[in-house]
Amino acid sequence: xxxxxxxxxxxxxxxxxxxxxxxxxxxxxxxxxxxxxxxxxxxxxxxxxxxxxxxxxxxxxxxxxxxxxxxxxxxxxxxxxxxxxxxxxxxxxxxxxxxxxxxxxxxxxxxxxxxxxxxxxxxxxxxxxxxxxxxxxxxxxxxxxxxxxxxxxxxxxxxxxxxxxxxxxxxxxx
Amino acid sequence: xxxxxxxxxxxxxxxxxxxxxxxxxxxxxxxxxxxxxxxxxxxxxxxxxxxxxxxxxxxxxxxxxxxxxxxxxxxxxxxxxxxxxxxxxxxxxxxxxxxxxxxxxxxxxxxxxxxxxxxxxxxxxxxxxxxxxxxxxxxxxxxxxxxxxxxxxxxxxxxxxxxxxxxxxxxxxxxxxxxxxxxxxxxxxxxxxxxxxxxxxxxxxxxxxxxxxxxxxxxxxxxxxxxxxxxxxxxxxxxxxxxxxxxxxxxxxxxxxxxxxxxxxxxxxxxxxxxxxxxxxxxxxxxxxxxxxxxxxxxxxxxxxxxxxxxxxxxxxxxxxxxxxxxxxxxxxxxxxxxxxxxxxxxxxxxxxxxxxxxxxxxxxxxxxxxxxxxxxxxxxxxxxxxxxxxxxx
Numbered sequence: 001x002x003x004x005x006x007x008x009x010x011x012x013x014x015x016x017x018x019x020x021x022x023x024x025x026x027x028x029x030x031x032x033x034x035x036x037x038x039x040x041x042x043x044x045x046x047x048x049x050x051x052x053x054x055x056x057x058x059x060x061x062x063x064x065x066x067x068x069x070x071x072x073x074x075x076x077x078x079x080x081x082x083x084x085x086x087x088x089x090x091x092x093x094x095x096x097x098x099x100x101x102x103x104x105x106x107x108x109x110x111x112x113x114x115x116x117x118x119x120x121x122x123x124x125x126x127x128x129x130x131x132x133x134x135x136x137x138x139x140x141x142x143x144x145x146x147x148x149x150x151x152x153x154x155x156x157x158x159x160x161x162x163x164x165x166x167x168x169x170x171x172x173x174x
Numbered sequence: 175x176x177x178x179x180x181x182x183x184x185x186x187x188x189x190x191x192x193x194x195x196x197x198x199x200x201x202x203x204x205x206x207x208x209x210x211x212x213x214x215x216x217x218x219x220x221x222x223x224x225x226x227x228x229x230x231x232x233x234x235x236x237x238x239x240x241x242x243x244x245x246x247x248x249x250x251x252x253x254x255x256x257x258x259x260x261x262x263x264x265x266x267x268x269x270x271x272x273x274x275x276x277x278x279x280x281x282x283x284x285x286x287x288x289x290x291x292x293x294x295x296x297x298x299x300x301x302x303x304x305x306x307x308x309x310x311x312x313x314x315x316x317x318x319x320x321x322x323x324x325x326x327x328x329x330x331x332x333x334x335x336x337x338x339x340x341x342x343x344x345x346x347x348x349x350x351x352x353x354x355x356x357x358x359x360x361x362x363x364x365x366x367x368x369x370x371x372x373x374x375x376x377x378x379x380x381x382x383x384x385x386x387x388x389x390x391x392x393x394x395x396x397x398x399x400x401x402x403x404x405x406x407x408x409x410x411x412x413x414x415x416x417x418x419x420x421x422x423x424x425x426x427x428x429x430x431x432x433x434x435x436x437x438x439x440x441x442x443x444x445x446x447x448x449x450x451x452x453x454x455x456x457x458x459x460x461x462x463x464x465x466x467x468x469x470x471x472x473x474x475x476x477x478x479x480x481x482x483x484x485x486x487x488x489x490x491x492x493x494x495x496x497x498x499x500x501x502x503x504x505x506x507x508x509x510x511x512x513x514x515x516x517x518x519x520x521x522x523x524x525x526x527x528x529x530x531x532x533x534x535x536x537x538x539x540x541x542x543x544x545x546x547x548x549x550x551x552x553x554x555x556x557x558x559x560x561x562x563x564x565x566x567x568x
Contacts, residue, residue, distance in 0.1 A: 103384035
């Protein structure tokens, strides 16, 4: 029962995080600076062993990211894999920082390590924008000292709006 | 410290006086009769192979081949050539003798001769290997890298101009043989740089985010040995006991950092080394105090604890708890000053004479893409990495 609830939560969070990564890449210059160096068409996957849930992001021109769903059109160029659903739950429920999850050997990287660091920084920045500061501080190694409330509120609202719109579009299309 | 950790080191350590003479027994206990030595010209020229060959001859073991042309930055071609020699001579075990490059090359050769093929790049990455490899022994000739107890190897691919990383617990040797004769003739500059390399491994292992109780034990003991022996050996290079202590410290620091990883000192050092071709140990020595200062608020507790091992119980006892972290950094600075006085080991980027101020931006850019940065206690931005470089400039 607990395991089933965790799976549903992680599945839902993967969909939210994927859409939110797409949204933040459209509203935040810092994120686009991180992703700009990735080749266009680059596929990033975050998944859980042995068979998901997963999210796949595609790199578009100009540094924007596009959420491709659970599966991409081809094998991913970079894959970050949680060893177990419980480990993904710890990160996605903000009980364990992404960097600590790496340090605890709960995740594997298959692909360019430098690119994986960039994607982790994108995730950290996303969490800093969309979570209340108290929770974000549990999720990221260091809360950005230059992230002030007005910017956080405006960017956060735009990200939430885009995620909601995207979800509604997906539901309508299915 | 995290509430979860993993620790793994199955390498048998054979250390001390007459350790080399244990090699024949270790080989025969693994049913190996035809070992091959992989080393470099410097090691052979210094006569370091002589006691190994003699120990094997006395133990009725024939060394069937010696490859002594491993370059400082080994390549896929070198690995292929050595694997060819191994097969031609029908060798059945590998003995690596040397520093990081010879050991990494031997690890890569062991992949090819065990798994088959000529293209080592096919095995790049983590977790590709699924089976144990051929019997493999390592005899380090520097007291610094700790490669004898790490499960990684880095080899250049000159055609693609990239460095290939290999990571698998199967790369770990069956045994590391630490004999003081192997480091007795190490020149002062290399003794100093490799000693500081080991000190950095231990210090970062003790202060970065994957630290754990077992790696802490190895790291703190390594720091103590380096503190007690590095300057002593610099003043008396023929101090065989001191040399052995330093070699053991390097191995212990290697066990520590391979189980808890390293942080910003290594991220900066890898970038500086790649761009300006400065030896790894020099890079480590150069950045260590500046990075500790940058991280200080996050590592105050463990860094303060290290003071006990960096100095003495007396100094530790009279230093107020709130000042121990700063005192640890001051002690490391003093050690660097002493090494600079004895062998001109650079303390700043400017003192290396190989770095231009204009390169700092590029080094900072490369630093934030280096894997080690993930384990640093602070999140490091390009601007912050640049600020650390600025402090380390002069």
